[in-house]
Amino acid sequence: MEESPSAEPVLPPAPGAEQYPALDFADSAIALPGGQFIDLLGTPAAANRWLTERGLAPAGAGLQEMCTAQLRSLREQVRSLFASRVAGLPALPAALSAVNDALTRVPTAALLHWDEKNGPFRAAPHPITEIVDHALATLAANAADLLTGPDAExxxxxxxxxxxxxxLRHGRRHWCSTRCGDRARAARAYARRTRPQPM
Structure with missing residues (x-):
C-alpha cells in the first residue's frame, strides 16, 4: 500500500465531497491505474493531516496507530454502506453497528462545568483524548445524513x-474527476477502434 508522498491531493475532491465530509472520508482510499493505491489515512501523520485539513483535529493532535486504525475501520464500514445503497442491497449489520457505535461515542449534550472565577457554564466535552471519537462521530453522523437525505439518490x-x-451524480456525469472521465472516454474510443468490423 502506498501513501501519498506529499500533502498534494492526488485527485480533486469528488462531486459532493465539499458538502458531505463522509464522502471525502470514504474516498480517502484511492485506487489508481496500474495497480497503485494511495491511503490518505495510511499513517498516523497522514491521518492527522487529513483530519486537520477538514477541521476535525488540531494540527499537533499526535494521533497514534490505534487511532488511525479506528479511522480506517470506520471508513471501510462507511464504504460498505455506500456500496449497499448504490447497489440497492441490504446493508451489512456490521457496517450499521460500526456507524451507530461511532455516533454514540460522543455526548450530544453540553455538560455543566464550574469555573472558580466565572462560575457555572456549559460546554461539550472535547479534550485531546477524545479527538478521534469526535471525528468518528462527526463522520458517522454525516454518512448517516447522506444515506437518509435527499442526496442519497x-x-x-x-x-x-x-x-x-x-x-454525488450531477446530471449525466458519472466520474469523480476530469481525469477519470477522460480515461473512461479514451477506453470507450479504443474499444470502438479495436472492435472487429463486419464484412
Missing amino acids: RLTTCGSAPCNRYL
Whole structure:
C-alpha cells in the first residue's frame, strides 16, 4: 500500500465531497491505474493531516496507530454502506453497528462545568483524548445524513475503472474527476477502434 508522498491531493475532491465530509472520508482510499493505491489515512501523520485539513483535529493532535486504525475501520464500514445503497442491497449489520457505535461515542449534550472565577457554564466535552471519537462521530453522523437525505439518490461510484471513489451524480456525469472521465472516454474510443468490423 502506498501513501501519498506529499500533502498534494492526488485527485480533486469528488462531486459532493465539499458538502458531505463522509464522502471525502470514504474516498480517502484511492485506487489508481496500474495497480497503485494511495491511503490518505495510511499513517498516523497522514491521518492527522487529513483530519486537520477538514477541521476535525488540531494540527499537533499526535494521533497514534490505534487511532488511525479506528479511522480506517470506520471508513471501510462507511464504504460498505455506500456500496449497499448504490447497489440497492441490504446493508451489512456490521457496517450499521460500526456507524451507530461511532455516533454514540460522543455526548450530544453540553455538560455543566464550574469555573472558580466565572462560575457555572456549559460546554461539550472535547479534550485531546477524545479527538478521534469526535471525528468518528462527526463522520458517522454525516454518512448517516447522506444515506437518509435527499442526496442519497445521487450517490454513485465513479464510472472509470479502477477508480473506487464515490460521488454525488450531477446530471449525466458519472466520474469523480476530469481525469477519470477522460480515461473512461479514451477506453470507450479504443474499444470502438479495436472492435472487429463486419464484412
